[in-house]
Amino acid sequence: MNNSPSKWMIKNGIFAASHGGKSVLYGHMVIENDVITYLGEEEPADQEGMTIVDGRHQFFIPGLVNSHGHAAMSLLRGYGDDLALQVWLQEKMWPMEAKFTSDDVYTGTALSVLEMLKGGTTTFLDMYDRSERVAEVVEQSGMRAVLMRGVIGLCSEEEQNEKLNQAVQFVRDWHGKANGRITTMMSPHAPYTCPPAFIEKFVQAAHDLDVPLHTHMSETVAEVEQNVRDYGLRPVDHLEKLGVFTRPTLLAHAVHLTDEEIQKLAAHKATISHNPGSNLKLASGVARVPDLLRAGVVVSLGTDGPASNNNLDMFEEMRLAALIHKGVSGDPTAVPALEALRMGTEYGAKSVFLDNTGVFAVGMKADITSLNIDQPHFLPFTDFISHTVYSASAKDVLHVWVDGKQLIKDGVSLTLDEEKIRREAQLAFEGLLTR
């Protein structure tokens, strides 16, 4: 990454920004170094050393935030589909993941980061193993990320402690690194894969390190039933009892919730990463998103891993969020377009506890995605928020900036070697098949 200071002006663009009661602003944006220093209708004077971007024919949205995933699993995209969950996990995913080397994690993550950046995602959360290799890709690519060593605790206490120490060490090594683009969390994988005492150790470590917690919760009916069977409590009460909600906590999935659980999550200010594509594909069900939003819970969007989605297109997740909750609830006003866009941007940042990205405003980090609107599916120019949610896809992305640096220009990565990444991903997969 070239970290030299920079000044940009985007002239005559259309921006997704709250502005005098409207959600779209026609105007100009100035970026100095890593932050937005101006956004308004009046055109500022050019300054020396400023790079001018002709913003016409583009719609600018805050960079998308993918709030839950396992990037390295891109190496298993298409390796197992349309299977029962346990068959998929036990016969397809786990045996292959067990063979993943540290280099596989690097290669798979690079493939995912490339896809996400080209698709307008500027921040992603990643829960995986060998997270230092994930961090390496983030550092090189220029992307923003919330990283953690996700831990499954179904093992000996000795092994548990070793994994916990890795997770703690990762936070110590990487929190705030890459010019502040990397933050970290502590992440016990799920209540059904981590014994209660082990989860309590994560809570304590999160307190000691002053970082949030992230865990899978209530993705399937079966795991909720198991939780009740094993611990006499549904997952929310169980996690509450273990002290999880004494920390800022992001929960992935949260598909199966009672009214009481929703109220409790709202009271604890827990945030949720809704993964509609993955929940549908794995037949987990449809989360109660309209109820969660009504209760004031911050709900963001995640793709989950690329083996259960199977792409990392956040436009698709926004569209799914806007569509399925209408269709399933019978209310065509549920999750309107602007709310879906916020879930993919503003709520995304809030849900991963970042207060410096996700909206366009002076002082915020310059994480910016532009869409090419000179295409039939963006016509007529009725409502760019609607077009972004209901019509656009990752492939409409033209330029992307993260932290004030341009990472994608005319759809092409400026920081990653695209051909090399694709070639290595294919070789890595072939290697996994033969090992």
Place this chain on the structure above:
Amino acid sequence: MNNSPSKWMIKNGIFAASHGGKSVLYGHMVIENDVITYLGEEEPADQEGMTIVDGRHQFFIPGLVNSHGHAAMSLLRGYGDDLALQVWLQEKMWPMEAKFTSDDVYTGTALSVLEMLKGGTTTFLDMYDRSERVAEVVEQSGMRAVLMRGVIGLCSEEEQNEKLNQAVQFVRDWHGKANGRITTMMSPHAPYTCPPAFIEKFVQAAHDLDVPLHTHMSETVAEVEQNVRDYGLRPVDHLEKLGVFTRPTLLAHAVHLTDEEIQKLAAHKATISHNPGSNLKLASGVARVPDLLRAGVVVSLGTDGPASNNNLDMFEEMRLAALIHKGVSGDPTAVPALEALRMGTEYGAKSVFLDNTGVFAVGMKADITSLNIDQPHFLPFTDFISHTVYSASAKDVLHVWVDGKQLIKDGVSLTLDEEKIRREAQLAFEGLLTR
């Protein structure tokens, strides 16, 4: 359209074609004039005057079939979203559609045809008014289409007869035209918008003209209840009583069906255009697609009009079909990827009663869509059918042939003036706003 004879060979491609128990074939395809004359692993000799296409790095699928829509409504894309159905229709769509001129129909259809062709759709069904203007676009663009003058019968008998005559005249004028690329149907709009006696006239006309019937049916719970209230029958029995199923019949939506209705539709060999995006967006519900497929009903995919979708991306409809029926039924094996691809291609052609497109085989029309697989979301090369359904989008389309003519090359239209169409669509919308 240049109608000069042509010969093509696609060398070293990967084709979605049944072949020795597999669903993908690595090989070569020869096209002569409008049909496929060879598809196999062995490379045929080059012939004089043959245009060679380097098929490497591409996945070739039969051109997609969009089996239900109202193309001209692209002019209202994004004009009304997230509204209750009656508000959307009565306050947004109908007042604007009432102002549509014949030129608006042409302009809106051209915008949709451009979007569909660029997105790999080679055949579309269109139910609208002033269908001769739709046919004009089809003729110019080179696309394949099934066209009809859709008729709402909530008017005087005199007006009803006038509309019926227009529908009949359209069939007489256009059936088999544009080098056979245009076929036609007779189309009463819906049981709730056409009195029984009027529907019977359509049945008679369809017999006389020897064309199929197409109508909306059971899209919402409310219209099914109204049918029972008004006629004492659910829609399937009602249409059966009116003789509809004595003709080949394509039904759009069919969301709300009983077991008995499903059996009856299967027995009558009625076909269904499933419109998952539109059904979700308008909160109509989720059709019983796995049950319909199990009963042997031919179920294809449609986008519906661009004002209720809001794009014409058939990859998205295939993905939605593969995803939502898993999520809603709880069965992760429901509508597997290959079945979703067939719904978008083979079943699409069958559902609109075309036996010459929708699959790759010698003697079939050369309607071909190629996807650029040198992109991160197509890696690794595990399963191209899965990637097409779960990962691809309209924007991945590289080349398109219809009837043996190349219409899209490197993503760009060879027959339509893209910039002019976009400009005119914007002007047409602005005209509608001010009239």
